[in-house]
Amino acid sequence: MLKNWAVVPTCLPIIKRRCHGCASQRLRASGKFRVNANHKLIDVWLLALCTACGETAKLTVLERVTVRAIRPELLDRLHDNHPGLTGELLQDPAVQRRNRFALDWTNAWRLDTDGSDHLDCDVVEVAVRFAAPIPVRPTRLIADGFGLSRAEVDRLITEGMVVSAVRLSGRISGDFAFTLKR
Helix, strand or coil: CEEEEEEEECCCCEEECCCCCCCCCEEEEEEEEEEEEECCEEEEEEEEEECCCCCEEEEEEEEEEEHHHCCHHHHHHHHCCCHHHHHHHHCCHHHHHHHCCEEECCCCEEEECCCCCCCCCCEEEEEEEECCCCCECHHHHHHHHHCCCHHHHHHHHHCCCEEECCCCCCCECCCEEEEEEC
16 A cells, blocks of 8 residues: 655744854744845845844845846845745755754654554555655654654564665655555
């Protein structure tokens, strides 16, 4: 029996970067952009707020770029503070590297299954699809999806009852499939 699961973001993740105003390490994206033009050059920042003191931090998206080099639809989305663009830019590795931050996805995603625990079948094949690159432990997904404890999932893996082409230890953020044998 083949089942499809999806890991879906529920909100924007927390930005892990030091606040300039206090010692907090957590920022929340405001969803607003600051676009500044200086003659033919443009700078764009994503604004983030400290979760502790409320200080505004600017995360550089574009720096000293000619206006003609930016696609018009992207510029419109920046001017309109498009909510989907905030999520896209937060997940962009170049933006993360330039601004030296990481994302904390704790409590910012959910696992969508088709509603049943599927433990009544002898063999269950599950394809897990990620709507965004959210780093999650596969053992946690299996435990949440089947209503098992993580220790029980670890036992099933060591006994060969859960098999996959990908490594099930550590974190994964891309699509994968596994088979549960009962």
